[in-house]
Amino acid sequence: MASLVPLLFRRLSRTLTTSVRRQHLLKSVSQRQTYQLQINQRHWFSTLSKCPSSIHTFGSICRHCSSANTEKKVTFDLTDDHVIARLQDKTFHCSYFWLRDHCQCPECFDVNTNQHLVATDTVDPDIVPKTLNCTEEGMNIVWPDNHETCYPWDWLLENGPGQHLANGNGTDHKHVLWDGAALQSQLPADVGFDELLSTDEALKTLMETLYKYGIAFVCNVPPTEEDTQTAVERIGAILDTFYGKMWTFTADLAMADTAFTNANLDSHTDTSYFYEPAGLNNVCPSLQVLHCLHHDGTGGENPMVDGFRAVDTLRRNYPEHFDTLCRIPLIGQYIGDSRNLSTPYYTIALNPITHEIEHVRFNVYDRGPLSHLSEEDITAYYKAFRILAQEIRDPSSIYYVIPKPGRMMIFDNWRVLHGRKGFTGKRIMTGCYVSRCEYLNRLRTAANIRV
Template sequence: MLLVRNLLPVYLNKQSIFSMPCNLKKLVTHNIKTYLNRNCSTKTIKVKLNMYDAEIKNLFWPSALRCSYMWLRDHCRCLKCYNVSTNQRKLDLLSIVSEIHPINCTVDDESLKISWSDGHFSSYNVDWLWNNNYQGHFHHVRQSTKTPVLWDGVEAGKIDVAHVTMETFMNSDVGLCSIVDSILKFGVAFVTNVCPTLKATETVAVRLAEIQCTLFGNMWEFSDEMVHSDTAYSKQALDAHTDGTYLTEPPGQQVFHCLHHDGTGGQTLLVDGFRAATELKSCHPEVYDRLCKTYLEAQYIEDGKHYAATYTVLRCHPVSGSLEQVRFNLYDRAPMYTVPEGEVQQTYSDLQDLARVIRHPGGEWWFKLEPGTVVFIDNWRVLHGRASYTGTRRMAGCYLSRDNFLSTARQLQLV
């Protein structure tokens, strides 16, 4: 057995165990199993080396980890395998043989140390293994404390949506955390005492995240002048919708600030899209499921521009399965050429079912956005609209990308 152990690392680096002569393959397989099926442990951690993976148990974890040897070798964070300055990998994936396995293994209360069959040595923090393995990450996602708090028109007046002054928001982490936390929980947050100018609006916006430039530019100011081919540039009412459904990456945050209004009407409408989708799922789970799978195209067309994107109306997180995004804009629907003819009638019915829930008066939150107040709206969750208005009304705002917003949230350790 000693001879096989010593020769095996060299042999496996050259060719697969499956290409070995039959008699040698049986001997090697037997000795690998005999050699690896052993344990190392402390009072709180137990490690069992199996044929293809390491099973790690920790008294403080809700479940055990099964880490394949390929995964462990790939996730070595030593200076030879990982660039700690750039947080990028250095180890060439193709240099790892599929039969990689430990030659020796030890564990203490903080780290797992492995000597590999390719001659490399790795040391892993056991908590890092939990946080970055599938089981641990899945547990974190499912147990996230930032579970969205759903609301309707009545609950909107009761929930603790953040209202933070510009001074507090700009000059303290407490103010910033309050706004970010409110967006994560409710999809909405307000910054007050803001000078009603485009520049002040931009100052507030970039405190949260970098601006997402779109066909409308970075910062924009609009009224009822048809500068773009969009009904937002009018005085007419707008039903609840999300913006940018025709973009590959719709805006993450919608920022609005009413700079001036000398007429009547123009109230802002918000609808919790996650609450609407949850109600739909409760009453018609098959409709919810189809809207998660049916691809529809949205488009934006004006002189010199033609944007289009094809995605599902509802999108779920790939790991947790929880609802992640609502893309709902009946104005910007392209011709329905992405749906087979035999499914068209059902798709129209499904869209109408969701539209009825969204437009139910009980789910609508109406308020008047006054000069001096900036509202942040999670465009992946909360639909917005407005009442028709009279007089002159000037609005300022911008978009913030979801990636940039979540980067801020991660830095604040809120997600």
């Protein structure tokens, strides 16, 4: 057994004045000590679930890990208001308040619903543990009211302050930015319809391809609306918008949208006039599905462009224009069919946590008048837009898809722009949208991608 390191904390009286508390802090910091806990690596692996074997129990010798039977150190610095823990190569700065707020006991966290049960504002902002013990399993704290918490090491490595950023989404899953030639040479084989419906492996492959490239195909889909829907529902619930769930359309101008014609359509993202997330009929779709059910004419190819690559190029070559498109809001609108939708949005939206590019909206058709911008911002926007548009329209950026009955295309409408060449003859298309939440859910559950 590793040694226990009991640390006694002097409980602060809640009646202490601020100045007295400062004195206590100074005294405590000056008495700071470093504690070391030796953990045998075979235990370490079993504790942290890093070992490929899941059958060994704590304390047993694992045949996978026994060759790496070296000592690992876990060290702690304790200060007046937080603990600095070093586990593996990571350093955590956990305030005692954060620790109490993240108590994992059944009273504070419901493992069945994964819901946090602590009302954060009811925790004493100056809370200090009564005792803190470190064992092979984790860090154990007894709080002033004798409430007890254990933070397993694997939980801390996963959820400690700053770990979400440090862990990223794993090295195996990255967006692969592409131009037309790159996607041509790299796009994985289509997933088969029957395999998609019957195996988790095919669903995993589909989700990995979607995450990596923002576009994927399912082949051998019977050319009907119903079978297209069945294939899509392997990913998630189909979004119900004012277009309906499944939209099967032809060039009859059934809706007030150029999509319902046979005209040429420049590269764009859809539904920039929808909010995300703001209710059933106002969600900006993430995944878009297009499946040609019938075509007896010529033309109609879909030019597809990786919007992430285009704005990444913009960021590297023209950072000031990149910033402009992150900063200046546009208005997306849909006016017609007795509807008047109007939504402010940014051409480029960054993830608020990782600051990576998360969402590109590019739709000249649906853009409202720039009546809300200053003259200065209008000038900046036009300059930035022109450079981005050149990148998007460059022939080398485009990957052409020839729609065929039986081959269903799925793409991330937050990333990949689509268009359509004009066509002749009768053509029937079906398609639908899937919300961002459903898409991300399936990435996590089917492909184990941290997003």
